[in-house]
Amino acid sequence: MSPTSGRLNLLLSHEAMLAILLAVTLLILSLLSDSFFSTANLLNQVRLTAEIGLITLAMTLVIITGGIDLSVGSIAGLSAIMLGLLWQKAGLPLPLAAVTSLGIAVLAGLGNGVIITRFRVPPLIATLATMAFYRGLAEGFSQSRSVRGYPEGFYILGQGEVLGLPTQVWILIVAAVLVGTALSATAFGRTVFAIGANETAARFSSLPVDRVKLIVYGLSGFMSGLSGLLLVSRVTTTRSDMGMGWELDAITAVVLGGASIFGGRGTVLGSVLALALIQCLKSGLSLAGVKADGTIVLIGLFLIGAVLLGNLMDRIAAR
Amino acid sequence: MTAIPHRSSQGRIGRALVGHGQVLVVLGAIIALFIGVSFVNARFLSPANLTTIFSGNAYIAVAAIGMTMVIITGHIDVSVGALIGVLATVAGTLAVAGWPMWLVWLAPLVIGVAVNAAAGWLVAYAHIPSIVLTLGLLSILKGGLIVVTGGEWITDLPPGFFLAQRDVFGLPLPLVVMTVLTLAAAWWMAHFRFGRTIYAVGSNLEAARAIGISVERTTVGVFALHGLFAGISAVLFATQLTTIQSTVPPNLELVIITACVIGGVSILGGVGTVIGAALATIFFATITSAMIFTNVSAYWLRAVIGGLILITVLADVARRRGQA
Numbered sequence: 001m002s003p004t005s006g007r008l009n010l011l012l013s014h015e016a017m018l019a020i021l022l023a024v025t026l027l028i029l030s031l032l033s034d035s036f037f038s039t040a041n042l043l044n045q046v047r048l049t050a051e052i053g054l055i056t057l058a059m060t061l062v063i064i065t066g067g068i069d070l071s072v073g074s075i076a077g078l079s080a081i082m083l084g085l086l087w088q089k090a091g092l093p094l095p096l097a098a099v100t101s102l103g104i105a106v107l108a109g110l111g112n113g114v115i116i117t118r119f120r121v122p123p124l125i126a127t128l129a130t131m132a133f134y135r136g137l138a139e140g141f142s143q144s145r146s147v148r149g150y151p152e153g154f155y156i157l158g159q160g161e162v163l164g165l166p167t168q169v170w171i172l173i174v175a176a177v178l179v180g181t182a183l184s185a186t187a188f189g190r191t192v193f194a195i196g197a198n199e200t201a202a203r204f205s206s207l208p209v210d211r212v213k214l215i216v217y218g219l220s221g222f223m224s225g226l227s228g229l230l231l232v233s234r235v236t237t238t239r240s241d242m243g244m245g246w247e248l249d250a251i252t253a254v255v256l257g258g259a260s261i262f263g264g265r266g267t268v269l270g271s272v273l274a275l276a277l278i279q280c281l282k283s284g285l286s287l288a289g290v291k292a293d294g295t296i297v298l299i300g301l302f303l304i305g306a307v308l309l310g311n312l313m314d315r316i317a318a319r
Numbered sequence: 320m321t322a323i324p325h326r327s328s329q330g331r332i333g334r335a336l337v338g339h340g341q342v343l344v345v346l347g348a349i350i351a352l353f354i355g356v357s358f359v360n361a362r363f364l365s366p367a368n369l370t371t372i373f374s375g376n377a378y379i380a381v382a383a384i385g386m387t388m389v390i391i392t393g394h395i396d397v398s399v400g401a402l403i404g405v406l407a408t409v410a411g412t413l414a415v416a417g418w419p420m421w422l423v424w425l426a427p428l429v430i431g432v433a434v435n436a437a438a439g440w441l442v443a444y445a446h447i448p449s450i451v452l453t454l455g456l457l458s459i460l461k462g463g464l465i466v467v468t469g470g471e472w473i474t475d476l477p478p479g480f481f482l483a484q485r486d487v488f489g490l491p492l493p494l495v496v497m498t499v500l501t502l503a504a505a506w507w508m509a510h511f512r513f514g515r516t517i518y519a520v521g522s523n524l525e526a527a528r529a530i531g532i533s534v535e536r537t538t539v540g541v542f543a544l545h546g547l548f549a550g551i552s553a554v555l556f557a558t559q560l561t562t563i564q565s566t567v568p569p570n571l572e573l574v575i576i577t578a579c580v581i582g583g584v585s586i587l588g589g590v591g592t593v594i595g596a597a598l599a600t601i602f603f604a605t606i607t608s609a610m611i612f613t614n615v616s617a618y619w620l621r622a623v624i625g626g627l628i629l630i631t632v633l634a635d636v637a638r639r640r641g642q643a
Contacts, residue, residue, distance in 0.1 A: 119636045122586045128577060129628040136622025143618045248454060261448045293465035300458025307447050
């Protein structure tokens with residue numbers, strides 16, 4: 001499906017709207033507080049949002065195919081636990097443990113993909129089940145004991161800097177460019193949109209629907225695993241409850257970014273802008289003395305308001 | 320996801336078989352668990368443990384009735400756990416403030432209906448996808464609850480408050496409420512006009528419209544009813560323990576949705592019964608209890624439940640293919 005020019009305009013305007021909203025938020029925050037608009041603070045905000053950010057990138061693709069992945073937080077927790085156990089209990093060298101736990105995360109994501117494509121289980125149900133299952137594995141393997149005392153060198157991922165920028169900034173930029181390019185400039189990306197717009201039509205056009213879905217859910221597993229490792233490195237400890245609730249944060253960013261929850265519509269740029277907006281709101285409100293719980297309320301209102309506004313604009317455009 | 324334009328055209332008999340087939344699978348699993356575990360540990364069948372299994376989780380089954388209706392119309396509600404947490408806190412706060420008990424128990428029902436009717440209105444008339452709307456509502460309720468209460472527990476509840484600890488005809492009240500409501504709702508959905516309308520809207524939206532059903536009004540009605548059951552669930556939940564934690568019970572909405580799905584409700588809409596959802600709730604409670612009585616580490620509990628959910632879902636798919 002090639003998007004019509006009318007829809008393209010709407011998409012552009014949605015992203016433009018987000019960009020303006022983001023600029024206004026930044027402006028207000030910089031007026032409210034001197035410390036907010038410093039390079040150091042902004043980079044630190046990226047550091048804090050990188051974990052959800054990586055998952056949001058993959059979730060964008062998942063939602064564009066018309067699917068959903070509720071198991072991302074559980075996969076992040078599982079990979080964090082496997083890292084700790086493989087390193088501490090199994091005695092693997094840390095880099096090998098990290099690669100292995102990333103591999104497990106990819107397998108977990110592919111597992112979702114197989115259940116969804118081979119057994120035709122709706123993604124909501126499939127990942128609802130694996131959300132419990134993967135979290136359960138993390139709890140069972142770890143017996144809910146935490147792992148600490150990683151070697152200093154490991155903390156470069158979550159706390160260190162590369163070429164003067166926080167490591168996560170580089171990882172997030174590279175990942176966003178790769179996923180964004182794959183979505184907008186490759187046959188793979190076009191298939192992702194085609195599946196979400198009309199899966200039956202995509203199958204009749206002999207597009208590799210199942211293979212692309214497998215890749216998308218595998219990617220979601222990989223990003224979740226990577227996020228888990230980043231979090232362990234940032235907070236210096238491994239716990240089995242890591243990543244709880246991440247699925248809601250990522251889905252919120254993707255939907256706020258203009259993707260349709262029914263599939264066929266969405267952009268990486270929109271998701272990234274929405275993510276930045278959410279993080280600005282969170283940090284800005286905490287600077288203004290609003291507690292995290294108050295921020296959650298506002299993000300909920302934002303999400304509903306954004307979709308309401310989008311629907312309204314769609315209706316006006318249709319006239 | 321929720322919007323699947325084409326649906327396989329199974330007849331009514333086929334659909335009924337699919338629904339009941341799943342119910343029988345769950346029932347069989349519960350009986351097998353009971354027989355197996357009671358051999359390992361006879362205390363599993365003690366009255367105290369049976370009360371825990373059947374009565375302690377009744378509030379989940381009651382909430383699952385409303386969720387079943389919501390899912391059958393082709394929608395979803397991920398905010399119900401947060402709503403139950405909020406309504407339980409409302410009940411506790413009013414009780415401590417000295418309101419008459421009947422009002423304390425009634426208020427959560429009224430507020431539940433009001434909140435979810437508004438949610439249903441936004442879904443039906445403002446065309447916000449239910450998963451997005453309830454995701455937002457989840458944030459609002461969850462954050463709002465802590466902002467308002469400061470996360471403080473409610474402890475000094477008056478003695479008359481604990482409705483769920485009472486007995487009716489020698490049986491725990493939550494058990495009786497769960498059984499009566501489940502059977503009544505199943506009968507009502509099978510034989511009454513609005514009940515049938517729910518299935519009609521869920522199985523074929525356009526056909527339902529064509530025969531003059533107001534899809535919008537049905538949606539609002541179903542969400543309002545769902546709010547009523549959430550209110551009843553909240554009263555049972557609030558009054559069964561001596562403290563109310565003023566937080567959202569973690570993952571409650573997932574437990575409720577999962578119970579519906581394991582009980583045979585199709586996430587694509589149009590198919591399912593409330594009896595299946597109630598049985599699935601008991602199934603979860605039985606597994607949890609069985610693991611305690613067979614000395615399986617509690618840390619493996621979630622993995623076992625998650626694995627069983629996976630197996631049940633896959634078995635359901637296999638069985639449906641066999642019938643097709």
